[in-house]
Amino acid sequence: MKNVISISMDMDWAPDEVVRYSLDILDRYGIRATLFMTNKLGIDVSPHEQGIHPNFTSIDFEKHIAERLDDFPGTVGSRSHSFFFTERFRPLYEKYGIEYDSNVMMYRQKDIHPYRIAPWTLEIPIFWMDNFYIEMEGEYPDYSLAKLDVGSPGYKVFDFHPVHVFLNTCSIKEYQEAKVHYHNPEELKKLRNTRRRGTTDLFVSLLEHIKASNLEVRTLGEISASFKISETQKISDNGR
Numbered sequence: 001m002k003n004v005i006s007i008s009m010d011m012d013w014a015p016d017e018v019v020r021y022s023l024d025i026l027d028r029y030g031i032r033a034t035l036f037m038t039n040k041l042g043i044d045v046s047p048h049e050q051g052i053h054p055n056f057t058s059i060d061f062e063k064h065i066a067e068r069l070d071d072f073p074g075t076v077g078s079r080s081h082s083f084f085f086t087e088r089f090r091p092l093y094e095k096y097g098i099e100y101d102s103n104v105m106m107y108r109q110k111d112i113h114p115y116r117i118a119p120w121t122l123e124i125p126i127f128w129m130d131n132f133y134i135e136m137e138g139e140y141p142d143y144s145l146a147k148l149d150v151g152s153p154g155y156k157v158f159d160f161h162p163v164h165v166f167l168n169t170c171s172i173k174e175y176q177e178a179k180v181h182y183h184n185p186e187e188l189k190k191l192r193n194t195r196r197r198g199t200t201d202l203f204v205s206l207l208e209h210i211k212a213s214n215l216e217v218r219t220l221g222e223i224s225a226s227f228k229i230s231e232t233q234k235i236s237d238n239g240r
Contacts, residue, residue: 005150005210005217006157007033008102008126010053010079014162016043017185022165022203023048029207034220036079036102040071049219051077051102056084062092069096077220079103090118100124100224102157107132111154114227122224129159130199134172143170143197145205151213155223160203167191170198 009022020043026033035045036053052068052075069075076099078089085103093101104125106112117123128148133141150156163182169175170193181187210217218226 003151003153003216004155004223005206005215006124006155006220006223007031007160007206007217008036008051008079008157008220009033009160009162010036010081011038011041012053012081012161012163013038013183014166015183015185016041018166018188019043019045019162022160022162025165025200025204025207029211031207031210031217032219034077034102036077037068037072037075038081049077049221050075051079051220053079053081055081061086061088062095065089065092065096065098076100077102077224090121093118093121100220102126102220105129105132107136108148109154110149110152112157113155114223122227124155124157124220124223126159127154127156130161130164130169134164134169134175134199139173140171140196143199143202143205145202145209150206150209150215157220158206160199163188164199165203166200168193168198168200170196 011019019041023045032048034049034051036051038053038055050072052072054064054068056064076097078098079102083103083105098121100122101117102124104123106125106127108128112125112127114122114124166188167175167178174193178188178191181191
């Protein structure tokens with residue numbers, strides 16, 4: 001199995017300045033990410049790929065999907081807020097042209113690979129997310145890239161949140177203290193972690209490792225497209 005890295009980010013209503021901070025880091029390394037959009041922004045996020053990030057506050061699933069697609073036309077990928085998923089999404093994904101979903105967390109598992117959840121939709125699981133890391137690795141995780149074994153085979157989708165990159169979040173306690181200022185970048189700056197390694201340090205270490213090791217990086221849309229090409233080739237080979 002090949003080793004493929006993908007960087008994704010969940011916007012989660014982050015202010016433009018907070019989002020721009022993360023994108024500037026990505027741009028310095030020339031790495032495209034997949035951004036799951038909760039709401040419109042006042043900044044240009046190109047050349048990064050966009051997916052939708054619906055927040056399903058009611059069971060009118062179609063309404064939530066359609067509203068996000070109205071804001072981001074042409075989008076072919078979805079990741080729900082809080083990873084919410086129901087089988088009822090599948091016909092809606094077909095109706096609205098959603099080609100891939102990314103709602104399954106397989107935290108730090110080996111040999112992850114995409115798989116079909118419908119004839120028209122691919123599931124691309126998540127390997128690592130900052131929220132999970134903060135909550136599962138002790139009060140103050142060490143944010144060591146070496147422990148994540150990013151060079152091993154498998155698809156590794158990383159999921160960051162702009163607010164954690166902006167804050168260099170290092171613990172759940174400190175994030176909860178900062179969260180009350182979520183929409184105030186100036187106040188968030190005052191609470192930025194500078195005392196120990198945090199989310200930003202791991203984020204930068206990952207990007208530096210990708211460039212230094214010449215690892216293959218794809219957006220989730222590129223993974224989906226490649227998977228379809230591979231399936232078509234297998235069908236063609238089997239028909240010979």
